[in-house]
Amino acid sequence: MIGNATMKVFYSSLDMMSAATMPSRLQHVVIGEMAARLGGTVSFYVAEDPAFMYEQYTLRARLALSPAMDGLIFLRLQQFAYGDKIDVAFMGEILDMGYEIHFARENLSIRSRAELKDCFPTLYAFQIHEGNTGENPLYLQHTTTDA
Amino acid sequence: MHELKNTFLNEFRETGFAIAHADALDKLELIRRTLFEEAGNLCDAGDDAAAFMNEFHKREMSGAELNDFRMAIIRGFNERLDAGEVIFDAFQDSLLRLVGPDVAVQKSCNIVIQQPGDIDVSPIHRDAPPNSPFEVVLWIPLVDCYGTKGLSLLDRKGTNEVIADLRVAGKDGADKVYEKARRIGHRIEASFGTACFFWTGLMHVIPVNEEVETRWSLNIRYKNLFSPQGAKRLPDFFRILRLSPLADLAIKSERETAMDDR
Numbered sequence: 001m002i003g004n005a006t007m008k009v010f011y012s013s014l015d016m017m018s019a020a021t022m023p024s025r026l027q028h029v030v031i032g033e034m035a036a037r038l039g040g041t042v043s044f045y046v047a048e049d050p051a052f053m054y055e056q057y058t059l060r061a062r063l064a065l066s067p068a069m070d071g072l073i074f075l076r077l078q079q080f081a082y083g084d085k086i087d088v089a090f091m092g093e094i095l096d097m098g099y100e101i102h103f104a105r106e107n108l109s110i111r112s113r114a115e116l117k118d119c120f121p122t123l124y125a126f127q128i129h130e131g132n133t134g135e136n137p138l139y140l141q142h143t144t145t146d147a
Numbered sequence: 148m149h150e151l152k153n154t155f156l157n158e159f160r161e162t163g164f165a166i167a168h169a170d171a172l173d174k175l176e177l178i179r180r181t182l183f184e185e186a187g188n189l190c191d192a193g194d195d196a197a198a199f200m201n202e203f204h205k206r207e208m209s210g211a212e213l214n215d216f217r218m219a220i221i222r223g224f225n226e227r228l229d230a231g232e233v234i235f236d237a238f239q240d241s242l243l244r245l246v247g248p249d250v251a252v253q254k255s256c257n258i259v260i261q262q263p264g265d266i267d268v269s270p271i272h273r274d275a276p277p278n279s280p281f282e283v284v285l286w287i288p289l290v291d292c293y294g295t296k297g298l299s300l301l302d303r304k305g306t307n308e309v310i311a312d313l314r315v316a317g318k319d320g321a322d323k324v325y326e327k328a329r330r331i332g333h334r335i336e337a338s339f340g341t342a343c344f345f346w347t348g349l350m351h352v353i354p355v356n357e358e359v360e361t362r363w364s365l366n367i368r369y370k371n372l373f374s375p376q377g378a379k380r381l382p383d384f385f386r387i388l389r390l391s392p393l394a395d396l397a398i399k400s401e402r403e404t405a406m407d408d409r
Contacts, residue, residue, distance in 0.1 A: 077382070088405040106383045113406075120402040121390060122382045125251075129376050 008040030008070040010102070013059055014047040015075040017082070022075075031073045034104040040070060054083035056090065063097060071100025077108065077126055086127040091116055155344075156244060162302040164333075164345035167241040172340050174237035178230065178365070179289050179339070182258070185223035189216060197339065200290045201360040204262040213260065221258055230256035231388055234285060234367055238342055242369055245283050245344065248391035249372040251381055261296070261353070261362040268353040271328050273306065274368075275347035279377035282370040286343040289363040292336060296362045299332030299352040300343070306350045328352060347377075 012031040014024055022030075028045070035042050044067070046058045056079070059072075072094065074080075080087045092113060094101055101110045110116050158165035169175050183196035190206070192199045208216060224230070231252035235242055242250070261268070274284060286298060301309060305328070312324040332352045335343050345351070347368070356362055372387055372394070379385070390398065 085405070089407075092406060108382055117402065117406065120406070121387055121398045124398050124401055125372055125381055125387060128373065129381065 006039070008035075008038060009043045009068070010035050010038070010040050010071050010073045011062070011067065011069050012042045012045040013056075013072055013074045013079060014045060015079050016047050016050050017053060017078070018075060027075050030104045031075060034073050034102060034107070038073075038102060038109070042073065043069065048079075053079070054087065056087075063094065063099075066097070069099065071102060071111075073102045073104055075103075076105035077103050077123070078130060081127055081130055086123050088116065088120070088123060152240065152244065155241060159245070159344060159346075162333075163306070163349045164300050164302070164335075164343060166335070166337055166341050166343050167238060168341050169237045170240050171237050174233050175287070175289075175340060178228065178233055178237075178287075181228050182220055182224055182289070182363070185220040185227075186216075188223065189219055197290055200363040203260065203361040203363070209262075209265075213262075217258060217260055224258070225255075230365070231367060231386070234287065234342075234365070235369070235388060238285065238344075241344065242283075242285075246369050246371045246374075248389060249394045250387075250389040251370050251372045251385040252388040253368040254382075254384060254386050256365055256367045259362070259364050259366065261356045261364070263356050263359060263361065266355055268355060271325050271350060271352045273348055273350045275377055277378035278347045278368065279370060279375055279379075280346070280348050281374035282347045282368045282377070284345050284347055284366055284368050286335070286337075286345065287365040287367075288337050288339055288341070289365065290360065291338045292362055292364070294334070294336070294358050295354040296356050296358040296360060297335045297337060297354075298343075299329065299334050299354055300345055301328060301332050301350040301352075303346075303349065305331045306348065309350055329354070 014027045032042055046062055048056055048058050080091060091101055091110065095113055095116060110119055155165045155167050179196050183192060183199060186192045235252065275282065309324055309328045313321060316324050328350055329352055337343055
């Protein structure tokens with residue numbers, strides 16, 4: 001635990017593709033509530049450039065600094081599914097760095113490689129149902145190009 | 148048994164609902180006993196679960212007090228039992244025939260306590276949309292339900308009529324359509340040990356309980372994991388309950404690729 005003896009410290013990652021229906025202020029509220037349920041608080045947040053939702057460059061840059069925190073709370077699982085496939089590899093990298101991963105909308109927590117493995121059928125089912133939806137910027141790019 | 152199952156499936160296909168007897172009654176008894184024991188932690192519940200539930204209104208609990216009581220037993224119940232799993236076990240054969248071997252279940256099981264004269268009932272509605280039309284609702288009475296103690300379902304034809312009427316009713320005419328829905332609904336009279344399976348697209352009406360006993364019932368939704376989703380999705384509203392050997396194999400193979408863990 002990075003915070004004091006009773007309080008965990010999290011970074012949050014907002015979903016800018018949800019901003020039209022769920023403004024940042026509300027995303028902070030929902031993620032903050034998840035942090036409280038996990039016995040912690042949010043100390044810092046990131047928000048990706050909508051052009052690079054799949055790559056999550058902003059978050060990767062922050063993680064490269066090895067910040068002192070216990071884990072990340074994302075608004076929703078979709079943030080790992082803006083490409084053709086859900087980015088399980090990046091989840092694994094985050095876990096390997098010693099950080100927990102939590103999703104507020106789904107009330108889902110992944111704290112280790114073993115939990116990621118156990119959770120894979122759920123992630124895969126999510127990918128089948130949510131992949132290439134209208135919310136997916138890559139999908140939108142393709143349809144724009146095709147048009 | 149085979150003929151009974153065919154009747155169940157034909158009724159469901161025709162009307163959108165059908166009542167099935169539990170394949171494993173002991174599973175339902177386990178659920179009722181667990182709820183009863185949780186209630187017993189909060190009040191003097193006696194020693195007869197059915198009598199306690201039927202006569203619950205005599206305790207004159209209402210409003211916030213009733214809700215706090217209900218939430219407390221739900222918390223205790225969920226800590227002790229996986230309701231989605233136990234209910235699936237109770238009605239496994241019927242459920243597998245309806246949704247197939249790859250099963251998703253609603254994450255939380257709803258518990259309803261409907262006391263005589265309580266006017267706080269859900270308005271006439273259907274679940275799909277926003278739920279997926281590929282879901283089935285299991286309405287499970289924990290006490291014998293009859294008359295207005297149960298629920299009322301419109302069959303597919305009745306549902307279509309009411310929706311068509313609502314489209315042209317306007318704000319002033321909706322009440323008349325709802326009155327018609329109450330009139331043409333099928334009263335579901337079901338005993339403990341059974342469940343009413345109904346399609347999420349059916350309109351249903353919860354009448355004010357005018358009987359002299361309290362209704363305790365559960366409701367929970369199941370669907371095929373790979374069928375289209377509604378607005379209530381996996382994994383926030385549904386979770387995986389069963390995978391067929393084929394899906395299990397395929398997903399393990401996908402996992403090996405994605406996690407490079409061959």
